[in-house]
Amino acid sequence: MRKSAAPSLRTFGSKSVSVSERLAGPATKTTDENSSIIPSEYSDNSTAKLVYNVVWGKRSTKKHKTFEGDGTLTISSKTATLRNSDGSYLGSSTIKPEEIEIGCRLTIGSNELEIIEQTTGVQLPKRKTDDSEERQESESRKRKANPASFQPYLVLSHSVRKNSASKMNFGLEKQNDFEPLIMPEPPEEHQSKFNPTNRSIKEVNIIPCCARALRPHQREGVQFLYECLMGFRSPERFGCILADEMGLGKTLQCITVCYTLLKQGPYGLNVANRILILAPSSLVDNWCKEISKWLGQLRAFTFQIDSKHKIQDFINAKHIPFLLISYEMFAKHFDELKNVHFDVMICDEGHRLKNQSVKISTLLNQIDCARRVILTGTPIQNDLQEFYALIDFVNPNILGTYSEYKKTYETPILASQQPHASEWVIELGEERAEELNQLTSGFILRRTHDVITKYLPKKQEFVVFCKQTDLQRELIQRTLELYENNDDPANGLQIITSLKKICNHPALINTGNQNDALTEQIRQLVPSWQDMGPFDSGKLCVLDDLLHEMHKRQEKLVLISYHTKTLNVLQEWLNYLNFTNCRLDGTTPTNARNSIVEDFNNPDKDFFIFLLSAKAGGVGLNLIGASRLVLFDNDWNPASDLQAMSRIWRDGQKKEVFIYRFILAGSIEEKIFQRQLSKVALTGCIVDQSSKKEKLKLSNEELKDLFSTQQSNDECATHELLNCQCNGDGLNVQEASETGVQSTSEPSKSLQMDQLSSWQHYKYPIDSNLLAEMCMPNATENIVFIFRNQNDVEM
Numbered sequence: 001m002r003k004s005a006a007p008s009l010r011t012f013g014s015k016s017v018s019v020s021e022r023l024a025g026p027a028t029k030t031t032d033e034n035s036s037i038i039p040s041e042y043s044d045n046s047t048a049k050l051v052y053n054v055v056w057g058k059r060s061t062k063k064h065k066t067f068e069g070d071g072t073l074t075i076s077s078k079t080a081t082l083r084n085s086d087g088s089y090l091g092s093s094t095i096k097p098e099e100i101e102i103g104c105r106l107t108i109g110s111n112e113l114e115i116i117e118q119t120t121g122v123q124l125p126k127r128k129t130d131d132s133e134e135r136q137e138s139e140s141r142k143r144k145a146n147p148a149s150f151q152p153y154l155v156l157s158h159s160v161r162k163n164s165a166s167k168m169n170f171g172l173e174k175q176n177d178f179e180p181l182i183m184p185e186p187p188e189e190h191q192s193k194f195n196p197t198n199r200s201i202k203e204v205n206i207i208p209c210c211a212r213a214l215r216p217h218q219r220e221g222v223q224f225l226y227e228c229l230m231g232f233r234s235p236e237r238f239g240c241i242l243a244d245e246m247g248l249g250k251t252l253q254c255i256t257v258c259y260t261l262l263k264q265g266p267y268g269l270n271v272a273n274r275i276l277i278l279a280p281s282s283l284v285d286n287w288c289k290e291i292s293k294w295l296g297q298l299r300a301f302t303f304q305i306d307s308k309h310k311i312q313d314f315i316n317a318k319h320i321p322f323l324l325i326s327y328e329m330f331a332k333h334f335d336e337l338k339n340v341h342f343d344v345m346i347c348d349e350g351h352r353l354k355n356q357s358v359k360i361s362t363l364l365n366q367i368d369c370a371r372r373v374i375l376t377g378t379p380i381q382n383d384l385q386e387f388y389a390l391i392d393f394v395n396p397n398i399l400g401t402y403s404e405y406k407k408t409y410e411t412p413i414l415a416s417q418q419p420h421a422s423e424w425v426i427e428l429g430e431e432r433a434e435e436l437n438q439l440t441s442g443f444i445l446r447r448t449h450d451v452i453t454k455y456l457p458k459k460q461e462f463v464v465f466c467k468q469t470d471l472q473r474e475l476i477q478r479t480l481e482l483y484e485n486n487d488d489p490a491n492g493l494q495i496i497t498s499l500k501k502i503c504n505h506p507a508l509i510n511t512g513n514q515n516d517a518l519t520e521q522i523r524q525l526v527p528s529w530q531d532m533g534p535f536d537s538g539k540l541c542v543l544d545d546l547l548h549e550m551h552k553r554q555e556k557l558v559l560i561s562y563h564t565k566t567l568n569v570l571q572e573w574l575n576y577l578n579f580t581n582c583r584l585d586g587t588t589p590t591n592a593r594n595s596i597v598e599d600f601n602n603p604d605k606d607f608f609i610f611l612l613s614a615k616a617g618g619v620g621l622n623l624i625g626a627s628r629l630v631l632f633d634n635d636w637n638p639a640s641d642l643q644a645m646s647r648i649w650r651d652g653q654k655k656e657v658f659i660y661r662f663i664l665a666g667s668i669e670e671k672i673f674q675r676q677l678s679k680v681a682l683t684g685c686i687v688d689q690s691s692k693k694e695k696l697k698l699s700n701e702e703l704k705d706l707f708s709t710q711q712s713n714d715e716c717a718t719h720e721l722l723n724c725q726c727n728g729d730g731l732n733v734q735e736a737s738e739t740g741v742q743s744t745s746e747p748s749k750s751l752q753m754d755q756l757s758s759w760q761h762y763k764y765p766i767d768s769n770l771l772a773e774m775c776m777p778n779a780t781e782n783i784v785f786i787f788r789n790q791n792d793v794e795m
């Protein structure tokens, strides 16, 4: 018996037409043409039949209706015939086919039914003469004999088994033409542990609406998640990490598995009833949207906490399986949540749990839930301590205590990577790395963009070295002189901060609340704000050209900075130009974030530019309304830049994509970029922001190198660093094989020196055709150098 509730609270159904409205009177016509499940040719073909899977029960006026079983509804011309899952006739009635929608309820004789999904658009094979029907019959006999194993949502999968799929697919419409996805059976070890009473093993089938949408890598991912969460890979372990690159659809893979576990299980009973999904606050609404997008027709209920919807309401509402909550809200409501049992816990952007000592990890560890999934698009293997924290969170104790782990794995592995490590140290390190890999690889899955490139449009990336303005050159010079004159390493951070501000716009020097003597001295150097204009920033000059050209071409732009003060300056400029913009930063209220994203992505809405703070909202966002993205400044950690740049080249993007990284040539930004290119950056952040006060982890020599910026305005130091002999005309690109690089467009890793060598190189004056393609036809005088990479160009 299954209960179905009228949509309430924050529910998601496929239709805004509520069930009660439908029952009450004439059908409300949906405005969304595409949501009609009646094929247009239906009306022209009166002999065609439509078959739907339904749930049915005796008519009642109860709000919370109890259904008795599954069945099918066959519509032929204007007659709808209801049969139960055995095929027995239950009644028929005249209907208006155009009013049938998934999720709607109908009354046929003394029964009421709700439509779950469409099975085929054409007549099904005749009963009793088809293999699959026979099989269906025998399944239903089995089910009668064993009522506990009855699984209501499985009607379609009973009739479309793997073996009979080819027959069933014959003549089906394209949308139904998919390979069913059946989960593996539990291994014996699992069966003896979790099925002591020998219940018969059931096939676990992924529901068609998901299975048909999944990309090949997602089908594998779903199976991986299922096996891990079920404990098939090790009967003691139920957690895993899905670390697919950004934009590969981790959300859909999780939703698919969660829904499967809510409805099915290998031993007949469903595996899960309640699922906790944690996400950064800007992504909570996105999860709801994705659940609605993929499970809409199944009316999977979700619950979000806000002033009207309390945790206690969720606890009472047993029919709502999904609780979606931000990490902050979770911490706030921990006392109420700590006693709720969850069967699955998903931590989106879970690399935030990499630090075991942070409060959220401690709290999450107290939640009673063994099946834990971490989702992250950021590579996690670079820091062995963080790696331990993530693995230990999903599969507690698998690597022992941290001190044991450190002794056995971390220390020997790190020692073997030192430049002068002896042979036996290297050998030991490699051995331990291999062992660690073996222990953990079964619980981690990471795929790169390669698996979806064929579904994505072309992408071009540009590293644009912008020319310093006279004011910027002067200020940089004098700031460095100040540093040299009172050579105190303690001042390193202030100098870095000031230099980075000058790179974005000299006016930023006057912002911020640093009041140390050195910063004060630097402030004295800067003219007053009134004496400065937007074009005192070299990067803004280039941006200005891009903006005007894009405005003409009516393309949308995502403009990202790591600094809100920089966003202020940019926004001020946009407003002055009357360029419509929206903005998401740390101060944007959680409940407003989703609508900002939706409005921007809506092609009918007039938002030209999306200003995004990389720190506040870079992760997880889908900003596919834009075709171009500018990363206005860079971070020490290449993974953060990668996160920010991945917002527009994602599944669902139809337009060609252009990504620009702006770097002020010859400045600290170029040095930071060079550090990113070298392996140094991969070992972790240089600025440690985990403590309240930022600490610099750089040696004096490193600082000196960082400040040894070059002043010439027409050469590109990074190009020189590559030792490249090209003429800077985009030709004579070094062969990838010469550099030892397999692919120039592999976006999985952050950019490396040798990869950059095989990009196209353009020096000043930049080819005008290229500038036109880049949508900045008049920027010649403001650009020193460009590196360009095209993802579909054979080099």
Ligand SMILES: Nc1ncnc2c1ncn2[C@@H]1O[C@H](COP(=O)(O)OP(=O)(O)OP(=O)(O)O)[C@@H](O)[C@H]1O
Pocket (backbone or CB within 6 Å): 213, 214, 215, 218, 244, 245, 246, 247, 248, 249, 250, 251, 252, 290, 376, 377, 378, 619, 620, 621, 622, 646, 650, 651, 652
């Ligand atoms: N099989 C699919 N068919 C069509 N669209 C898809 C498919 N899978 C995912 N998408 C869409 O691709 C977009 C990106 O998916 P999603 O947000 O889940 O990526 P992600 O892996 O979580 O990336 P990130 O690490 O950046 O958060 C979403 O709009 C999603 O609806």
Ligand SMILES: [Mg+2]
Pocket (backbone or CB within 6 Å): 250, 251, 348, 349, 620
């Ligand atoms: Mg995501």
